[in-house]
Amino acid sequence: MQRVRTLLADNEFKENIAKIASKEKERQFCRHDLHHFLDVARICYQLWLEEKCPDQENIDKEIIYTAALLHDIGRWQEYDGAGDHALISSEMAHTILERLGFNRGEISIITQAISVHRKINGRETVLGRMLYRADKLSRLCHVCPVQDECYKYHYLKEQDIY
Numbered sequence: 001m002q003r004v005r006t007l008l009a010d011n012e013f014k015e016n017i018a019k020i021a022s023k024e025k026e027r028q029f030c031r032h033d034l035h036h037f038l039d040v041a042r043i044c045y046q047l048w049l050e051e052k053c054p055d056q057e058n059i060d061k062e063i064i065y066t067a068a069l070l071h072d073i074g075r076w077q078e079y080d081g082a083g084d085h086a087l088i089s090s091e092m093a094h095t096i097l098e099r100l101g102f103n104r105g106e107i108s109i110i111t112q113a114i115s116v117h118r119k120i121n122g123r124e125t126v127l128g129r130m131l132y133r134a135d136k137l138s139r140l141c142h143v144c145p146v147q148d149e150c151y152k153y154h155y156l157k158e159q160d161i162y
C-alpha cells in the first residue's frame with residue numbers, strides 16, 4: 001500500500017481536494033471529500049472480498065484504494081462547466097498515476113473504472129462495476145436532511161444499504 005500512502009501525501013491530489021472543498025462550501029447535498037473517497041474505497045474493497053471477484057483484471061487492495069481515492073478528483077471542474085466529472089477524473093487520474101509510477105496496465109484498469117463510476121453501461125469492467133456500486137452505497141440517503149430536493153434520492157431510496 002506504499003503507493004496509496006504516496007498518493008495521500010501528493011500535493012496535486014491535495015490541491016484538487018482543496019478545490020472541490022472550496023466549490024462545495026455552500027453545497028447542501030453530498031460532498032466529495034476525503035471522507036467520501038475513503039468510504040468508497042472501503043466499501044469497494046469489501047465488495048471485492050465478499051464476492052471473490054475474479055482476478056483477471058489483476059485487482060488488489062492497492063488498485064481498489066487508488067481508484068476510489070481518485071474517482072471524483074476532477075469534481076471541481078464539473079462545477080466550472082467542464083462536463084462529466086467521471087471522464088475528467090479519469091483523465092486527471094491518468095496523469096497522476098503516470099507520475100506516481102503506476103504501469104500502463106494498472107493505469108488502464110483504474111482509469112476505465114473511474115470513467116464509468118457515474119453510469120454503468122453493461123460493458124464496464126469488474127472494477128468499474130464495483131466502484132459504481134460502492135459510490136452509491138457510500139451515500140446515507142435514508143437519513144439525508146435534503147432528500148426532497150435531491151434528484152438522486154428518487155432512485156437511491158430503494159437501494160439496499162448493504
Ligand SMILES: [Fe+2]
Nearest residue numbers: 071072117118
Ligand atoms: Fe462521482
Ligand SMILES: [Fe+2]
Nearest residue numbers: 036071072135
Ligand atoms: Fe463519488
